[in-house]
Amino acid sequence: MPQSDLTFAVPKGRLLDDALPVMERAGVVPEPGFHDKTNRALCFATERPDLRLIRVRAFDVATFVAHGAAQIGIVGSDVIEEFDYSDLYAPVDLDIGHCHLAVAQAVGEDASPISSHVRVATKYPNITRRYYEKQGVQAECVKLNGAMELAPSLGLARRIVDLVSTGRTLKENGLVETQPILDITARLIVNRAALKTDSRVADLVEAFRREADARLQAKAAA
Ligand SMILES: Nc1ncnc2c1ncn2[C@@H]1O[C@H](COP(=O)(O)OP(=O)(O)OP(=O)(O)O)[C@@H](O)[C@H]1O
Numbered sequence: 216m217p218q219s220d221l222t223f224a225v226p227k228g229r230l231l232d233d234a235l236p237v238m239e240r241a242g243v244v245p246e247p248g249f250h251d252k253t254n255r256a257l258c259f260a261t262e263r264p265d266l267r268l269i270r271v272r273a274f275d276v277a278t279f280v281a282h283g284a285a286q287i288g289i290v291g292s293d294v295i296e297e298f299d300y301s302d303l304y305a306p307v308d309l310d311i312g313h314c315h316l317a318v319a320q321a322v323g324e325d326a327s328p329i330s331s332h333v334r335v336a337t338k339y340p341n342i343t344r345r346y347y348e349k350q351g352v353q354a355e356c357v358k359l360n361g362a363m364e365l366a367p368s369l370g371l372a373r374r375i376v377d378l379v380s381t382g383r384t385l386k387e388n389g390l391v392e393t394q395p396i397l398d399i400t401a402r403l404i405v406n407r408a409a410l411k412t413d414s415r416v417a418d419l420v421e422a423f424r425r426e427a428d429a430r431l432q433a434k435a436a437a
């Protein structure tokens with residue numbers, strides 16, 4: 216019986232620039248139209264007739280793969296931690312998309328431990344609640360989808376939990392990091408059931424694992 220096509224989900228933003236060379240070395244080569252950022256298509260062919268790419272928001276990569284609508288994808292470990300989907304398996308650390316998740320607040324604000332309750336603006340309410348719970352603090356999370364850095368100055372929340380890479384966004388918005396929460400890199404993710412039932416998924420995992428190992432070895436030798 217012919218197998219149905221595989222779907223590979225990738226995030227549409229900054230992570231994609233780092234992910235594309237990795238994908239190509241692992242044998243996932245998109246059609247030329249994929250590189251055109253003005254293209255409004257969401258689904259693209261690859262050089263493999265049985266493999267297509269979908270370009271979606273980072274959080275949705277995890278959702279498509281967890282539900283089996285895509286069998287494989289690339290996403291930051293922040294997203295994996297936030298959703299904690301049992302149907303997702305993240306077998307390969309791709310060593311790209313390095314950043315970390317941290318608590319931040321206004322420069323000059325008292326950083327002393329807060330009481331048993333804190334209000335936090337974040338795109339990551341689950342990670343944030345878990346982080347504060349471990350310290351015996353109840354976090355009331357205000358969910359934002361971006362521009363968290365505005366929350367303290369506008370009185371929405373005194374603390375934010377957000378991604379930090381260079382630290383420039385915090386600095387330019389009058390904020391300072393107070394506690395790191397989680398180091399983040401991008402991972403290859405697969406749907407657990409697809410991995411068990413479709414050998415093409417296992418073959419792709421192996422190709423990405425070999426690619427990541429080769430880069431690691433080249434880095435160590437340099
Ligand atoms: N400043 C940063 N530096 C490095 N990696 C980052 C940074 N910000 C985010 N990331 C990583 O990139 C992922 C987001 O990927 P990307 O920007 O490609 O997705 P997106 O769908 O465009 O995002 P959004 O849903 O925010 O629009 C994050 O989940 C994180 O793992």
Ligand SMILES: O=P(O)(O)OC[C@H]1O[C@H](OP(=O)(O)OP(=O)(O)O)[C@H](O)[C@@H]1O
Pocket residue numbers: 360361362363377378379380381382383384385
């Ligand atoms: O430490 P930096 O190098 O300044 O990077 C951190 C910023 O990058 C991400 O935002 P992004 O650009 O993805 O926009 P967003 O606010 O829409 O999430 C993150 O949410 C921070 O705002």
